[in-house]
Amino acid sequence: MRPGGRGVAGGDAAKQKELNAEAPEIPNLGKHITDLFRPYKTQLTVIIGLVIVSAALGIAPPLLTQRVFDDGLFPPDGIPNLPLLAWLVGAMIAAFVLSSAISVVQTHFTARVGNRVMGDLRVRLFGHLQAMELGFFTRTKTGVIQSRLQNDVGGVANVLTNTVSSIIGNIVTVIAAAVAMLLLSWQLTLIALVLMPIIVFAQRRVGQVRARIAGKTQESLSEMTAITQEALSVSGVLLAKTYSRQGAETGRYAAENARQIDLQVRQTMSGQYFFAMVQVFMSAVPAIVYLVSGWIIANAQGEGFDPGITSGTIVAFTTVQSRLLFPLMALMRIALDLQTSRALFARIFEYLNLNPAITDRPDALEPSERPGEAGRITFDDVTFRYSDAEASERATLDHVSFEVAPGEFVAFVGASGSGKTTIGSLIPRLYEASEGSVRYGGVDVRDLQQEALMDRIGVVTQDPYLFHATIAENLRYGKPDATQAELEAAAKLANIHDAISTFANGYDTVVGERGYRLSGGEKQRIAIARVLLKNPRVLVLDEATSALDTVNERAVQRALDGARGGRTTIAIAHRLSTIEGADRIYVVGSGHILESGTHTELITQGGAYAELYAQQQ
Numbered sequence: 001m002r003p004g005g006r007g008v009a010g011g012d013a014a015k016q017k018e019l020n021a022e023a024p025e026i027p028n029l030g031k032h033i034t035d036l037f038r039p040y041k042t043q044l045t046v047i048i049g050l051v052i053v054s055a056a057l058g059i060a061p062p063l064l065t066q067r068v069f070d071d072g073l074f075p076p077d078g079i080p081n082l083p084l085l086a087w088l089v090g091a092m093i094a095a096f097v098l099s100s101a102i103s104v105v106q107t108h109f110t111a112r113v114g115n116r117v118m119g120d121l122r123v124r125l126f127g128h129l130q131a132m133e134l135g136f137f138t139r140t141k142t143g144v145i146q147s148r149l150q151n152d153v154g155g156v157a158n159v160l161t162n163t164v165s166s167i168i169g170n171i172v173t174v175i176a177a178a179v180a181m182l183l184l185s186w187q188l189t190l191i192a193l194v195l196m197p198i199i200v201f202a203q204r205r206v207g208q209v210r211a212r213i214a215g216k217t218q219e220s221l222s223e224m225t226a227i228t229q230e231a232l233s234v235s236g237v238l239l240a241k242t243y244s245r246q247g248a249e250t251g252r253y254a255a256e257n258a259r260q261i262d263l264q265v266r267q268t269m270s271g272q273y274f275f276a277m278v279q280v281f282m283s284a285v286p287a288i289v290y291l292v293s294g295w296i297i298a299n300a301q302g303e304g305f306d307p308g309i310t311s312g313t314i315v316a317f318t319t320v321q322s323r324l325l326f327p328l329m330a331l332m333r334i335a336l337d338l339q340t341s342r343a344l345f346a347r348i349f350e351y352l353n354l355n356p357a358i359t360d361r362p363d364a365l366e367p368s369e370r371p372g373e374a375g376r377i378t379f380d381d382v383t384f385r386y387s388d389a390e391a392s393e394r395a396t397l398d399h400v401s402f403e404v405a406p407g408e409f410v411a412f413v414g415a416s417g418s419g420k421t422t423i424g425s426l427i428p429r430l431y432e433a434s435e436g437s438v439r440y441g442g443v444d445v446r447d448l449q450q451e452a453l454m455d456r457i458g459v460v461t462q463d464p465y466l467f468h469a470t471i472a473e474n475l476r477y478g479k480p481d482a483t484q485a486e487l488e489a490a491a492k493l494a495n496i497h498d499a500i501s502t503f504a505n506g507y508d509t510v511v512g513e514r515g516y517r518l519s520g521g522e523k524q525r526i527a528i529a530r531v532l533l534k535n536p537r538v539l540v541l542d543e544a545t546s547a548l549d550t551v552n553e554r555a556v557q558r559a560l561d562g563a564r565g566g567r568t569t570i571a572i573a574h575r576l577s578t579i580e581g582a583d584r585i586y587v588v589g590s591g592h593i594l595e596s597g598t599h600t601e602l603i604t605q606g607g608a609y610a611e612l613y614a615q616q617q
């Protein structure tokens with residue numbers, strides 16, 4: 001049970017077949033990630049080149065420091081060598097200037113590549129989700145999908161933009177520093193590196209813990225997005241207000257928010273002790289170096305040989321070693337970030353690796369344009385179950401067969417839940433028949449090009465969806481290049497033009513979220529005008545006139561009758577008055593076709609239809 005009780009969306013979260021909420025296991029994840037950078041090989045090569053040059057430049061100053069001390073400031077003859085000192089200092093400054101300039105150019109390239117890779121990933125994910133079948137969206141919460149696109153892709157942004165150059169830069173710096181340290185004194189280098197294996201081991205453990213927390217954080221973020229999306233939509237707010245559940249909704253959000261805060265704090269804190277330990281160790285090394293150097297020099301003097309450790313060596317060595325601290329820490333942080341982002345990448349690729357259930361076959365055909373075939377719809381012994389239905393459950397459609405000839409007007413009537421909308425969804429292949437076949441123009445819809453099929457079918461759903469845009473923009477969704485005259489003609493046919501003309505902004509009126517600025521009937525008529533602009537061969541009207549009053553219903557009915565001209569029309573209706581003129585009426589009950597015929601035939605027959613009709617009279 002969610003905190004705060006059931007949510008706005010009905011709260012059947014437990015029943016929802018959602019995808020793995022925690023970080024899933026994705027095979028070849030590393031390859032998937034490196035593939036993202038493939039299109040940017042040239043830029044990456046430039047970045048790597050710049051990084052190597054600037055890192056190599058970074059080791060010059062410490063080596064110069066040794067010369068400054070031993071040859072410039074304190075030469076064996078005791079008199080500072082000023083000309084040499086000036087050269088050495090000049091060289092040091094030149095190295096700093098050059099490496100800073102390179103770093104600016106490098107940041108520019110890195111930011112460009114990183115952001116483009118992230119942008120590509122975002123668009124790829126968006127496009128992939130668009131291609132997913134309708135069933136995927138009915139099974140998954142919208143907010144959860146949005147969260148993967150925004151929070152998870154956003155979460156890897158830092159890794160994508162900075163990691164490549166940071167890794168290369170820091171590795172080169174570390175190696176260069178290690179080389180410089182070895183050149184200065186191998187004994188002191190051993191001391192500085194002795195604890196490294198322990199640090200690396202501890203780092204791996206911390207990384208695993210943090211990755212686990214990151215998975216949970218993203219899961220909680222997606223739940224928060226889902227709550228926001230559900231509860232702050234117009235429908236959600238309306239429901240919460242009418243049931244006085246705003247307090248409960250805020251409570252639900254607050255509870256998830258508390259979980260999010262806790263996880264964020266845990267994520268930030270995981271590794272802090274580790275980094276504190278590394279910092280103490282690295283900072284203590286110079287002090288230990290002084291001690292050990294003293295011991296080595298004293299021993300060497302006792303035994304009468306030159307240990308090769310001058311004061312210049314010690315100063316240069318501790319300088320290099322302190323320069324090592326930041327790159328090493330940075331590398332450890334990157335390693336941690338990479339482990340953390342694996343969890344996020346896994347969530348992104350889990351979606352990208354999903355195969356849409358409904359796709360074109362390689363040899364998919366164009367739907368027929370032959371007269372007498374184009375617009376013919378056939379159901380041949382179709383049985384259908386929604387994918388999450390148990391096999392033992394009754395099929396939603398059970399051996400349904402019928403044919404609608406081009407230009408015919410047929411209607412489906414029957415009790416609520418009998419399967420009428422499902423029939424409408426199978427025609428444009430929003431779902432696929434489990435058994436039997438649905439055909440357009442005599443060809444199984446599974447053998448046709450999906451987009452071309454969809455171009456020929458217009459659907460007006462029970463609850464038409466309008467974008468938060470102007471009426472004109474919503475209408476143009478049906479025909480992007482429609483002229484104003486075409487918009488008005490379609491609106492007149494759908495009997496909505498006069499209503500639009502009364503709005504202060506006319507066709508430029510913004511309809512609001514999902515069209516809430518409009519009445520139910522206005523919304524339906526705009527949806528009808530939109531489908532008329534699309535001008536499809538087959539029209540599927542799912543209760544398209546249910547929200548209209550009798551006067552408007554007749555007007556729209558007349559418009560639809562006029563618009564039908566030559567079109568195959570399949571109307572799903574509760575109000576029998578709207579379909580009395582149909583060429584054929586099918587009565588659906590419990591997934592079967594119970595009877596069929598014209599209005600008059602069915603009334604004479606005195607069966608289920610006659611009974612329904614009598615009830616409505």
Ligand SMILES: Nc1ncnc2c1ncn2[C@@H]1O[C@H](COP(=O)(O)OP(=O)(O)OP(=O)(O)O)[C@@H](O)[C@H]1O
Nearest residue numbers: 138386388396414415416417418419420421422423
């Ligand atoms: N996406 C879905 N996933 C699972 N089951 C579904 C889905 N959509 C509909 N159903 C179920 O399939 C059955 C038929 O639904 P359908 O919407 O086709 O009925 P209908 O005859 O159009 O009803 P109404 O007249 O109330 O619109 C119902 O029992 C419904 O619960």
